[in-house]
Amino acid sequence: MGQSVIYNQGEIVVKFSSPTTGKLSFKDLGITENNLVEGGFLRIVFNMDGIGEHDYYQVPTLEMTYDQKVPDTHWQCDFNDVTILDKTDHYGSSTIILLDRKKLGELEHHHENRLILHAEFPQTVNLVLEECYIQFFK
Numbered sequence: 001m002g003q004s005v006i007y008n009q010g011e012i013v014v015k016f017s018s019p020t021t022g023k024l025s026f027k028d029l030g031i032t033e034n035n036l037v038e039g040g041f042l043r044i045v046f047n048m049d050g051i052g053e054h055d056y057y058q059v060p061t062l063e064m065t066y067d068q069k070v071p072d073t074h075w076q077c078d079f080n081d082v083t084i085l086d087k088t089d090h091y092g093s094s095t096i097i098l099l100d101r102k103k104l105g106e107l108e109h110h111h112e113n114r115l116i117l118h119a120e121f122p123q124t125v126n127l128v129l130e131e132c133y134i135q136f137f138k
Contacts, residue, residue: 002051005030011043012036016051019137026132036127037066042119046134049112055138060099062117065131069093074120080107094131095119
């Protein structure tokens, strides 16, 4: 596959070496730890630096599924230091985040492209890695 996973203090970095097409679960990406939301905070960096042509899926999507129902989870996505999504998801055990392909294209840089997902849960939860997925590229 065209990506690697690095675990840093308080964040996960998924580094793409090529645009990986289709729907990929977190397990497919190589994320193995499901207790990633310790203390209620989650930060995942999708590093797309230098992968060449970005041919985004019609509606780039992230789906996050967790092991319990939680109230009011705050989600924020930043692409190249610009906030492109800031929302609160009310009571549930999953969240679907739809990104604007046109906005990603406008903010794209030649060499450095990073999508950062921040989530703030009201409590510690475990992600269901087989049911969490991304679909960024065609």
